[in-house]
Amino acid sequence: MSSQQRSRRSTKRVTMTDVAKLSGVSASTVSLYLRRPDEVSDTLGRRIQEAIDTLGYVPNLMAGALAAAKTRVIGVVVPSMVNSMFASTVSRMQLSLSRHGYQLLLGHSEYSEQQEESLVRTFMSWSPSAMVLTGLQHTRETRRILTSSAIPVVEMWELGSNALDTMIGFSHEDVGRAQARHLIESGCRRLAFIGARLSVDNRAQLRATGVRTACRDLLGSADCRIIDTGTGRMAEAAREALRTLLAEQPDVDGIVFSNDVLALGAIAQAQAQGVRIPEDIALVGFGDMDFSNCCVPAISTVRPPREEIGDRIAVALLDRLQGNTVETSIDLGFELLVRESSTRRIGLATS
Amino acid sequence: MSSQQRSRRSTKRVTMTDVAKLSGVSASTVSLYLRRPDEVSDTLGRRIQEAIDTLGYVPNLMAGALAAAKTRVIGVVVPSMVNSMFASTVSRMQLSLSRHGYQLLLGHSEYSEQQEESLVRTFMSWSPSAMVLTGLQHTRETRRILTSSAIPVVEMWELGSNALDTMIGFSHEDVGRAQARHLIESGCRRLAFIGARLSVDNRAQLRATGVRTACRDLLGSADCRIIDTGTGRMAEAAREALRTLLAEQPDVDGIVFSNDVLALGAIAQAQAQGVRIPEDIALVGFGDMDFSNCCVPAISTVRPPREEIGDRIAVALLDRLQGNTVETSIDLGFELLVRESSTRRIGLATS
DNA sequence: TTGTAAGCGTTATCAG
DNA sequence: CTGATAACGCTTACAA
Numbered sequence A, B: 001m002s003s004q005q006r007s008r009r010s011t012k013r014v015t016m017t018d019v020a021k022l023s024g025v026s027a028s029t030v031s032l033y034l035r036r037p038d039e040v041s042d043t044l045g046r047r048i049q050e051a052i053d054t055l056g057y058v059p060n061l062m063a064g065a066l067a068a069a070k071t072r073v074i075g076v077v078v079p080s081m082v083n084s085m086f087a088s089t090v091s092r093m094q095l096s097l098s099r100h101g102y103q104l105l106l107g108h109s110e111y112s113e114q115q116e117e118s119l120v121r122t123f124m125s126w127s128p129s130a131m132v133l134t135g136l137q138h139t140r141e142t143r144r145i146l147t148s149s150a151i152p153v154v155e156m157w158e159l160g161s162n163a164l165d166t167m168i169g170f171s172h173e174d175v176g177r178a179q180a181r182h183l184i185e186s187g188c189r190r191l192a193f194i195g196a197r198l199s200v201d202n203r204a205q206l207r208a209t210g211v212r213t214a215c216r217d218l219l220g221s222a223d224c225r226i227i228d229t230g231t232g233r234m235a236e237a238a239r240e241a242l243r244t245l246l247a248e249q250p251d252v253d254g255i256v257f258s259n260d261v262l263a264l265g266a267i268a269q270a271q272a273q274g275v276r277i278p279e280d281i282a283l284v285g286f287g288d289m290d291f292s293n294c295c296v297p298a299i300s301t302v303r304p305p306r307e308e309i310g311d312r313i314a315v316a317l318l319d320r321l322q323g324n325t326v327e328t329s330i331d332l333g334f335e336l337l338v339r340e341s342s343t344r345r346i347g348l349a350t351s
Numbered sequence C: 001t002t003g004t005a006a007g008c009g010t011t012a013t014c015a016g
Numbered sequence D: 001c002t003g004a005t006a007a008c009g010c011t012t013a014c015a016a
Helices: A016-023 A027-035 A042-055 A061-068 A084-099 A113-124 A140-147 A172-185 A202-219 A234-248 A260-273 A306-321 B016-023 B027-035 B042-055 B061-068 B084-099 B113-124 B140-147 B172-185 B202-219 B234-248 B260-273 B306-321
Strands: A073-078 A103-108 A130-134 A153-156 A166-169 A191-195 A225-228 A254-257 A282-284 A301-303 A329-331 A335-337 B073-078 B103-108 B130-134 B153-156 B166-169 B191-195 B225-228 B254-257 B282-284 B301-303 B329-331 B335-337
Touching (some): A016 A027, A073 A084, A073 A113, A084 B103, A103 B103, A113 A130, A113 A140, A130 A140, A166 A306, A172 A191, A172 A301, A172 A335, A191 A202, A191 A260, A202 A254, A234 A254, A234 A260, A260 A282, B016 B042, B073 B084, B073 B113, B084 B103, B113 B130, B113 B140, B130 B306, B166 B306, B172 B202, B172 B301, B172 B335, B191 B260, B202 B225, B202 B254, B225 B234
Parallel strands (some): A130 A153, A153 A166, A166 A329, B073 B103, B073 B130, B153 B166, B191 B254
Antiparallel strands (some): A301 A335, B301 B335
């Protein structure tokens, strides 16, 4: 023969054709067997499987993706991976979705909408089966790309209007209101909110708003100081924030934090300044982190449905990917965990 | 004409050919422009870019990957995403590598070698440019797949013999020894180690071994109790572990923990039982977590080079992917941070 | 520098 | 149920 073809890359990889050859069938049959085993006769199926095993054949997902014009990849964008709350959610998503053959392509936006857009762009060029974003705040371009893509899109960890497709989360304003109400019911009359990166963390900002609203509604005082510690190591930032706050507003008797690490830092600072928690100041955090129930005093906090969000996304996505429709907004609620840092003798508490 | 071709999937997607057509050049020129812009004349380059912009062309990475038989994807397997230490490393890796056009495919093994193998298998079918695994412990099959793959492989967060390719991390036994030595130099004479999931967390196990070794070498006593709290919420498990330990071995005066959350839980328990830290018992944790320096007492701990590992992996990988060779073992060391939980009046401390 | 055309390893269509 | 065969969108030898 001497086929003087333009010799091309020589991939020694085992291909579907190799399997077909060895088992004496056509490549299409192998392909069919792989995708829908019951549409192939048992005899051939067995023979094919045998060939696959002996050759150690591994399907080339990229070729398949190209031919089928889709992948079993789901793009996920979270603000930060270091934040264990999102990590829990993603972890659970991976658990469920990987069982159904989906891979997660994960990226973090560092709380930047611009970064998010760039990630979405990259992910989209993998023709993902679906996309999952955190929050509802995106650039116009991100929205455009996603809307015109026709794939399922989930926005998680936040609820609101103007969803791209499906929202799964809870209301952060409600959280803020619940936190404030709890403090007020415990006897606090002068609240403050201390948060990290408030300028970029939209959800923390919403909780702050909730706190302020509750102050207005329940105390009639619109004055609720909101302090942004910015970036940097949170616990230390919280100490400084508390020091400042106490200097400028010594009558504060209740503080809500955007997360439990901040609350812990504040506890340390209070201890250092001889301020008693919760007698002088009651504290409520957010996140119910691993340590929150084990420090002294134990931190009252709000447990967001972090695992539940992941599970629910998996269910919703699997549903959508099978062609079913899914609710547009799924509220998973949250839980206020009252612990020592906000349990005062005064107040309306029972017992 | 009436080419009665088998009409196929109608992808309305903008392709490279569309760009070529609009800009009046061939597809290969567009391809070249995209990959090596300076090998295309300025005139054409401008025209091509213009076409790309007007059409909103997004390259199909899968087609490219198939043709080039490689992707700009790097597979990463960590034991857990919820563990913020690995998260920090991964976060930094993504930062550096995404700048060079690489995507991370992330998976967590839940500390199971079997799970890891399955992830490696899946990742490999994406023809990744490289793989990054955590630790040195893998199934035989995982090793085989990786060894025969000819792509760069990094094992991170641990050092040892028998590397697959490149190891980047530090010695956990050294950490254990350093922790024990510090306690002993502070006057402790009866040490214990409390760890979570020791049966599966090989690195924590190594630190425990290091502690025990140091006890033998420095105290001449081989007896160093090693307690595994298992899974479950760590801080609570730590409380129980300490309670048990104190009941059975009341003369313990120094405890090393496999992470700072455990240490924090123990602090709470000690406080509850009236045990003074560090006077009665000195504590050393691991991880230097966000809260470690801000609780009371501040937790002495070991800071692993979490960010550095990520940065170094990126550098090494980029190097390898350009065809250079890289050291086989890169030791990034660690830092012992002495804080209140282990600062006793007795001991050899200066000042 | 730019163009031509042969793959890359699958899946989808359609005929048997 | 099985098998040809034409895409899928791009890269890359090689020719011009």
